[in-house]
Amino acid sequence: DTAVSQTPKYLVTQMGNDKSIKCEQNLGHDTMYWYKQDSKKFLKIMFSYNNKELIINETVPNRFSPKSPDKAHLNLHINSLELGDSAVYFCASSQGTGEVGYTFGSGTRLTVV
Amino acid sequence: GDSVTQMEGPVTLSEEAFLTINCTYTATGYPSLFWYVQYPGEGLQLLLKATKADDKGSNKGFEATYRKETTSFHLEKGSVQVSDSAVYFCALSAGGFKTIFGAGTRLFVKA
Numbered sequence: 001d002t003a004v005s006q007t008p009k010y011l012v013t014q015m016g017n018d019k020s021i022k023c024e025q026n027l028g029h030d031t032m033y034w035y036k037q038d039s040k041k042f043l044k045i046m047f048s049y050n051n052k053e054l055i056i057n058e059t060v061p062n063r064f065s066p067k068s069p070d071k072a073h074l075n076l077h078i079n080s081l082e083l084g085d086s087a088v089y090f091c092a093s094s095q096g097t098g099e100v101g102y103t104f105g106s107g108t109r110l111t112v113v
Numbered sequence: 114g115d116s117v118t119q120m121e122g123p124v125t126l127s128e129e130a131f132l133t134i135n136c137t138y139t140a141t142g143y144p145s146l147f148w149y150v151q152y153p154g155e156g157l158q159l160l161l162k163a164t165k166a167d168d169k170g171s172n173k174g175f176e177a178t179y180r181k182e183t184t185s186f187h188l189e190k191g192s193v194q195v196s197d198s199a200v201y202f203c204a205l206s207a208g209g210f211k212t213i214f215g216a217g218t219r220l221f222v223k224a
Contacts, residue, residue: 004156031210041151041200041217048210055210090156097208099145099164104156 003027006091006105013081014113021076021108023091030095031055032074033102034066037088049074081112115140119203119215127223132190134218136177136203139184144207146170146179146186151200151217160188160201198222 004025013019025032034046048056049068063079074091088109092102119136126132138146145164149157161170166181175190186203203215 033210041219043157043202043214043217045211050210092157097206097210098212099206099208101145101147101159101162101206102157102212104149104158106154106156 001026003103004091004093004105006089006108008108009106010109010111012111012113015081015083017081018077018079019081019110020078021089021091021110023074023076023105025072025091025093025103027093027103028095029093029103030071031093031098032068032071033092033094033098034074034076035090035092037090037107039087043090047074047076078110081110083112086110086112115144115205115207115213117203117205117213117215119201119218121216122200122219123221124218125221125223126193128195129192130222132188132193132197132220134188134201134203134220136186136188136215137184138186138203138205140205140207142207143181144205146177147204147206147212148175148177148186148188149202149204149214151202153199157202193220193222195222195224 031050033048047066052068088107091105147162148160150160161172163170163179169178200217206212
């Protein structure tokens with residue numbers, strides 16, 4: 001059983017479209033995250049949710065809207081996609097504040113053309 | 114703010130060579146420190162961690178010691194294999210539901 005699963009794995013779309021990425025974890029963790037990894041492998045946190053409550057929103061454009069229907073799911077919706085949104089998006093989960101480490105999903109490679 | 118600095122790559126080694134990847138950090142308080150590994154096309158995997166000063170994290174032959182006096186957490190392995198080729202990330206968590214990652218160091222191991 002996959003611990004943190006993201007779908008889709010690849011997403012190619014045109015500028016201006018709206019798309020969603022889904023994430024689910026079966027570890028019983030209470031905190032979930034979205035990270036963006038750019039082409040140079042740099043990882044930057046976008047959002048973190050604890051028990052479905054938004055805790056961190058790191059200067060991400062309003063076009064990005066996370067939704068956590070329950071503790072096991074954290075989805076990311078992106079409106080009006082831009083070329084600069086092309087990246088790999090990772091979902092992760094942890095227990096509590098993350099001081100014992102994260103479990104990552106395998107990533108969603110988003111390409112905006 | 115909190116930050117992590119790790120040595121730039123790529124690092125290229127021959128099989129069975131000794132590996133060191135340097136990592137230093139800046140943080141208020143007493144963060145937990147981590148090394149994650151990312152194999153091509155995959156997500157990050159937690160490799161090892163240390164939660165307090167002088168702790169040594171170890172896994173799969175890799176080791177790192179939490180050095181508060183030098184604010185460092187260098188990754189070492191005595192004999193690397195081709196299968197160790199990956200990107201390695203040093204990271205810290207000081208609570209607050211956020212982990213800060215270094216820029217990553219790519220390791221190539223030649224047979």
